[in-house]
Amino acid sequence: MDDSTLSDRLRQLGLSEKEVDTYLTILEHGEAKASTVADDAGVSKRYVYSVSEKLDERGFVDVIDHAVPTTIRANPPDEVIAALTTDLESLEPELKNRYGNVSEQEREFEVIKTRTTIMKRITQLLERAEEEVTLSVPATLLDEIEDALETTVDRGVMVILLVTGDDSLPESRFSGLASIARSWGENAPLIVTADQHLGLFAPNEMLVRSNSGKQGIAISQAQLVPIIVGSFFGNYWPMAEQVYVTEPDVLPRTYTDFRHSVLQSTLHLEAGHDVIVRAEARPVRTDEYATIEGQLVGVRQSLLEPTRDTFAVENALILELESEDDEEAIVTVGGKGAFVEDYEANSVTLERV
Structure with a gap:
């Protein structure tokens, strides 16, 4: 100094x-x-x-x-x-005692100037997540967030982890820390999202070099965070190599996070399991929800290798429904906001035959 x-x-x-x-x-x-x-x-x-x-x-x-x-x-x-x-x-x-009651995460935008605050926000997002977390983090940060990741996975949250800057970490390094993990030798920005409405973004330089002069931003806005998620899956996830995948969940289980149901459906199909799907869903562009039930016959997804999507970030379940006149019908089910699939689902229950 x-x-x-x-x-x-x-x-x-x-x-x-x-x-x-x-x-x-x-x-x-x-x-x-x-x-x-x-x-x-x-x-x-x-x-x-x-x-x-x-x-x-x-x-x-x-x-x-x-x-x-x-x-x-x-x-x-x-x-x-x-x-x-x-x-x-x-x-x-x-x-x-004098600090206001509005938590920092509830601010729509927060400019972050220090690495210490970035690390604190990562931990807070992991603690608050209830359904789904996506992370793109430098490999040098993995040790610092390991305990928080393990706790998040233990709560049943789906953790999609991309480690950048080092593609030599063994599969065993990710066990218990993620539902699915990929590694990429190139550097990428820090991206963290929780439950589609909390997000964090920071340049890589801010995390690996002190006094970089860079700044990060935390976002709490349901309209913007899905855009960050889309960037994660569209720009960075495809560039990385799959290094770890969790075991299939014990069924039956209900998922309110649609991407989680797609991940587990894929794992069970690859394991050769026959699975029945019950979804609280509505035909797209209608308002009436009902329960549909059918045999899981396929998925369209970009989470796992080999991917089976027809366009970027596609997630859909393919079901074989049985109608009242015993005729079979093949339909597709998407998550919230679905418009190219036949049905939009609020929740999905998977059950082994």
Whole structure:
């Protein structure tokens, strides 16, 4: 840290420019007479006495006035830092009491300037997720968020993880941390979304290099976060190599996150299981929901290799329905906002035959 930066940091603690110069002079001497400090700092001897009393009250120095002449001794820096830290920590309870009730995640937009805040927001999004998380993170961050990822998976949340900047991590590294994981040797932005309405975006440089000058943004808006999810699946996910896939869930199970039902349907089909699907759904462009039931005969998806989508980010279940006159009909079911499929589903239940 250069002299200018050091002076700026000390001024942030409430010291004036002359007080900073006087303190640094005392610090360099370790202990000195007031006249010596005055000469070196370019201030009057009376000013040194006045400033020294203030610095003494704050714990920066110790004024030894029981001897003649009076001397001023700099306190050890580790003691000064410890005292300042204690003072700041003592403010926390009162600041929290006065802090407004609106949580930071509920703000529609938040500009983030530090890596520390980015890491805090990642953990918060993982803790708040109830259904689905998508993440694109540098491999260097994996250790820091490992516990939060494991807890999220344990809650039954689907975690779709893309690790960038290192494509050499073994499959075992992802066990318990994701539902499905891919790795890519290239660098990519940090992208984190939770349940389609909370999002976080930051340049890669902000995470791997200190003082990059870059900024991130947190978003809490249901209209925008799906766009981030679409960018994740459309631009970055296809570039990476699949390295880990979880085991199929024990059925029956109901999914309110449609993408999760598609993932599990794919896993069960690949395992050779016969699966019945019951969906609370409505024909697209209509308003009346009903329960439809049929045999799962296929999926269209881009989550797992080999992909079976007909366009980017497609997710659909293909069912064989049995009508009242015993005729079979093949229909497609999509998630919320579906328009190219036959049905739009609110929830999906999978059950082994």
